[in-house]
Amino acid sequence: MASKVYFADMRSKKADQTISKKIKNLFDAAAMQSVISEGDFVALKVHFGTGENQRHLRPEHIRAVVEKVQEAGGKPFITETTGMGLASIRGTAIGCLKMATLHGFTQETLGAPIITADGLKGLSGIKIKINGVRMKQVEIAQAISESDAMISVAHVKGHPRTGFGAALKNIGIGCLTKTGKAPLHLGKKPKIDHQKCTDCGICIPFCPVGAIQPSKTKPQITQKKCILGCGCWDVCPAKAISRWGELHYPRNKELIIRNVDAAAAVVRHIGKEKVGFINLAYDVTPHCDCADYGDVPMVPDIGIFASKDPVAIDKATADAIINSPGIRGSAAEEINAMNPGDDKFLKLADWQPFEVFKNEDQTREWRLQFEVAEKLGLGTQKYELMKIG
Ligand code: SF4
Numbered sequence: 001m002a003s004k005v006y007f008a009d010m011r012s013k014k015a016d017q018t019i020s021k022k023i024k025n026l027f028d029a030a031a032m033q034s035v036i037s038e039g040d041f042v043a044l045k046v047h048f049g050t051g052e053n054q055r056h057l058r059p060e061h062i063r064a065v066v067e068k069v070q071e072a073g074g075k076p077f078i079t080e081t082t083g084m085g086l087a088s089i090r091g092t093a094i095g096c097l098k099m100a101t102l103h104g105f106t107q108e109t110l111g112a113p114i115i116t117a118d119g120l121k122g123l124s125g126i127k128i129k130i131n132g133v134r135m136k137q138v139e140i141a142q143a144i145s146e147s148d149a150m151i152s153v154a155h156v157k158g159h160p161r162t163g164f165g166a167a168l169k170n171i172g173i174g175c176l177t178k179t180g181k182a183p184l185h186l187g188k189k190p191k192i193d194h195q196k197c198t199d200c201g202i203c204i205p206f207c208p209v210g211a212i213q214p215s216k217t218k219p220q221i222t223q224k225k226c227i228l229g230c231g232c233w234d235v236c237p238a239k240a241i242s243r244w245g246e247l248h249y250p251r252n253k254e255l256i257i258r259n260v261d262a263a264a265a266v267v268r269h270i271g272k273e274k275v276g277f278i279n280l281a282y283d284v285t286p287h288c289d290c291a292d293y294g295d296v297p298m299v300p301d302i303g304i305f306a307s308k309d310p311v312a313i314d315k316a317t318a319d320a321i322i323n324s325p326g327i328r329g330s331a332a333e334e335i336n337a338m339n340p341g342d343d344k345f346l347k348l349a350d351w352q353p354f355e356v357f358k359n360e361d362q363t364r365e366w367r368l369q370f371e372v373a374e375k376l377g378l379g380t381q382k383y384e385l386m387k388i389g
Pocket residue numbers: 190206207208209210211212221225226227228229230231232233
């Protein structure tokens with residue numbers, strides 16, 4: 001059976017057609033209230049964007065969802081998780097909150113508190129056993145794991161490794177702790193190259209679990225102790241610690257599959273009937289919101305999607321982007337994907353700026369996320385698009 005996906009375009013020709021109003025109408029049309037019971041703590045899972053990346057969600061659009069959740073009797077809080085690497089821009093709760101403020105997301109603009117779900121250093125979460133396609137255990141960020149209900153408010157964009165990122169990515173890797181995210185990306189633990197190491201000692205106190213210890217020669221990483229993901233490679237001035245790229249799985253499809261495993265775990269933990277999805281398909285850039293720069297969007301603003309099915313909503317969103325003409329002067333022109341029907345996400349595999357992320361399959365298997373999500377019972381690729389004004 002097809003799932004219903006509700007859609008409103010981005011046109012605003014009069015005062016009652018603002019995007020915030022459209023989001024509220026979609027919330028009602030998709031009966032999103034039904035995931036919320038009186039007094040529920042409701043996580044609004046978002047991404048605040050990174051650094052100088054201006055292609056992110058708008059505070060007033062999240063606020064529209066906050067108001068609807070409050071109207072439904074829920075207690076909303078806005079949440080995201082720390083990025084990989086303690087030294088990265090969004091590597092700690094402090095960095096995440098600084099970034100949120102820089103981009104205009106505050107309690108005042110959102111109408112609800114901001115909570116970094118995986119704690120100060122991104123290490124607070126609960127491990128849950130799952131029977132995923134690859135993952136047997138995932139670590140869900142603490143505040144998300146304690147939520148009674150969740151509304152995913154995802155910014156839609158491309159991604160250098162998964163090709164496409166929307167609801168499944170927002171509730172998959174986006175809901176895990178820093179160390180929970182690591183095994184989705186990385187297949188190996190770091191090592192120190194003693195030929196390059198200058199024995200400066202910087203990495204030793206940096207490691208939060210004491211996995212890097214001095215030895216008779218130079219520091220060593222105890223692989224068993226290493227929890228991965230905190231990014232000692234970023235602080236080594238001699239580049240002696242294995243780099244991110246060297247640790248990554250040789251095929252990007254591993255990240256695609258593992259992300260969906262994580263999404264299934266999060267949905268099962270909170271409860272399938274307690275999660276709703278809103279996709280905001282504007283500023284659709286090739287890079288994800290973790291990039292600290294924002295390119296020209298590949299397609300004109302598409303619109304807003306709402307559904308209770310994360311697979312159907314992502315499939316409907318991706319189809320709309322593919323069926324849109326490309327924007328001149330954007331990556332769409334550079335990858336020769338200007339015509340409606342051109343698969344922008346597939347063609348990103350050969351986009352020059354993604355060369356640095358190069359893996360065996362690049363973004364070529366991006367549609368796999370839908371197949372895996374169906375297999376794990378997250379939803380269906382069959383959808384009925386319900387257009388509202
Ligand atoms: S050695 Fe492992 S646990 Fe320690 S900082 Fe590096 S990645 Fe993190």
